[in-house]
Amino acid sequence: xxxxxxxxxxxxxxxxxxxxxxxxxxxxxxxxxxxxxARHADMTRGAIYWHFRNKADLFQAMLQRxxxxxxxxxxxxxxxxxxERPLEAIRLACLKGFERxxxxxxxxxxxxLIHHCEVFGDIDPLTMQNEIAEEACGxxxxxxxxxxxxxxxxxxxxxxxxxxxxxxxxxxxxxxxxRNHERFSxxxxxxxxxxxxxxxxxxxxxG
Amino acid sequence: xxxxxxxxxxxxxxxxxxxxxxxxxxxxxxxxxxxxxARHADMTRGAIYWHFRNKADLFQAMLQRxxxxxxxxxxxxxxxxxxERPLEAIRLACLKGFERxxxxxxxxxxxxLIHHCEVFGDIDPLTMQNEIAEEACGxxxxxxxxxxxxxxxxxxxxxxxxxxxxxxxxxxxxxxxxRNHERFSxxxxxxxxxxxxxxxxxxxxxG
DNA sequence: CCTTTTACATACACCATTGTATGGATAGCG
DNA sequence: CGCTATCCATACAATGGTGTATGTAAAAGG
Numbered sequence: 001x002x003x004x005x006x007x008x009x010x011x012x013x014x015x016x017x018x019x020x021x022x023x024x025x026x027x028x029x030x031x032x033x034x035x036x037x038a039r040h041a042d043m044t045r046g047a048i049y050w051h052f053r054n055k056a057d058l059f060q061a062m063l064q065r066x067x068x069x070x071x072x073x074x075x076x077x078x079x080x081x082x083x084e085r086p087l088e089a090i091r092l093a094c095l096k097g098f099e100r101x102x103x104x105x106x107x108x109x110x111x112x113l114i115h116h117c118e119v120f121g122d123i124d125p126l127t128m129q130n131e132i133a134e135e136a137c138g139x140x141x142x143x144x145x146x147x148x149x150x151x152x153x154x155x156x157x158x159x160x161x162x163x164x165x166x167x168x169x170x171x172x173x174x175x176x177x178x179r180n181h182e183r184f185s186x187x188x189x190x191x192x193x194x195x196x197x198x199x200x201x202x203x204x205x206x207g
Numbered sequence: 208x209x210x211x212x213x214x215x216x217x218x219x220x221x222x223x224x225x226x227x228x229x230x231x232x233x234x235x236x237x238x239x240x241x242x243x244x245a246r247h248a249d250m251t252r253g254a255i256y257w258h259f260r261n262k263a264d265l266f267q268a269m270l271q272r273x274x275x276x277x278x279x280x281x282x283x284x285x286x287x288x289x290x291e292r293p294l295e296a297i298r299l300a301c302l303k304g305f306e307r308x309x310x311x312x313x314x315x316x317x318x319x320l321i322h323h324c325e326v327f328g329d330i331d332p333l334t335m336q337n338e339i340a341e342e343a344c345g346x347x348x349x350x351x352x353x354x355x356x357x358x359x360x361x362x363x364x365x366x367x368x369x370x371x372x373x374x375x376x377x378x379x380x381x382x383x384x385x386r387n388h389e390r391f392s393x394x395x396x397x398x399x400x401x402x403x404x405x406x407x408x409x410x411x412x413x414g
Numbered sequence: 415c416c417t418t419t420t421a422c423a424t425a426c427a428c429c430a431t432t433g434t435a436t437g438g439a440t441a442g443c444g
Numbered sequence: 445c446g447c448t449a450t451c452c453a454t455a456c457a458a459t460g461g462t463g464t465a466t467g468t469a470a471a472a473g474g
Contacts, residue, residue, distance in 0.1 A: 003439060003441055003442095003450055003451045004450090005440095005442090006442085006450090009451060029325065030325050031327060033430075033432085034431080034432080035430090045432090046453050046454075047452055049432095049452095050452060051451090051452095115333055118235030120237075120238060126322055133386075157403065158403070164396070167379070168400065169379055171383060172374070172377065173379070175382050179333050179336060179337055193368065197372060200361070200408065210419090210421050210471055211471080212471065212472095213420090213472090216420080241462080242460090251422075252462090252463095253421085253423050253424075256462095257420090257421060258422095261462085261463080
């Protein structure tokens, strides 16, 4: 085979990552060989070992394409009035997250990370999940604290408890949905459950 | 090596399952060889292939030791008055579940099932998780429907939504805790979050 | 007490996967 | 236009794991 142009080389790298996503999701990370990934992209293992050092390196590159910091979702709302209505900020950020997850690439990679891979090499998906969960929980709690100060939270509901509650609920929902995404729409059920939960947490209209 | 008595043979079988739990939890199912399990139990692969057909069979036997039907937790309460107070029935059943999970064997096996294994052989842990989730969600919803009929549920809260909400929250909580159980006590935080959530869902005291 | 079956240990053949070494053709660059 | 680094295919050796076949000593059973 002949040498490709730089653009073509970059394209095969992406193609390899695409193939990895699909095969990982179908067979699980541990049970898929580099050969299978290469063949699925109409390449050989030579291409993989050129672009990546080994399977773990390929895996990390795959994750790199979909890294979502939670705070970024809030910033994407672009509405400056959200600081005055923290519960609405939470709501909109979560809705953004639901829509993100519906995109095939995000959905696939997160499903792989949560359901289709074990520890291997120097990669520990559980540690990654921990970091994501902690970050999400912390951000949610901050907004709930803010909401409590403004009297928007139901009396008697500790804002930290509220943060942990919502984080657990969202985590369980993602977990369920990523197991097989065809059972329900994450946007639909997510919106339904999120609104119900926030309604329970919101302070009753005064007056 | 000499032949063992029937009791000794049964003991080695249990020892092999114990060893499998520990090694699976530490290294992940896919990355552990039968040799490692055997050596961890001071045996050889011969013992494993005598008691089990292969790795998948060993894995299923391991699961068999901890199978918990949710309904059984409710029955364990033994209090006949729970039908009159469905929310209290949910509460007590969940608390039972928390205590169960704290036992090392239950904790380890569930952690393996959720976090440390992929599809392999004819075993699909995701299908098992689906079944468990569906069963739990169904049972919870039944109780919430019952609670709604008796006016114990907060007005405007759909009982089915309540069931899905609580199931998602509990699922997320288990998921988080099983990731590493040393970060917090499942009984403590579980009780805290469960009570907070049920308090939000309960109809306000009338009169 | 003798035979058979049990409960393993040991040994062997086989396969899949990995990492690397090598080859080759062309794109990029001076 | 020629040189070299790039991009990938092919070939090779090494490894680790699986399943099975065989050995064996003692427990079960009569």
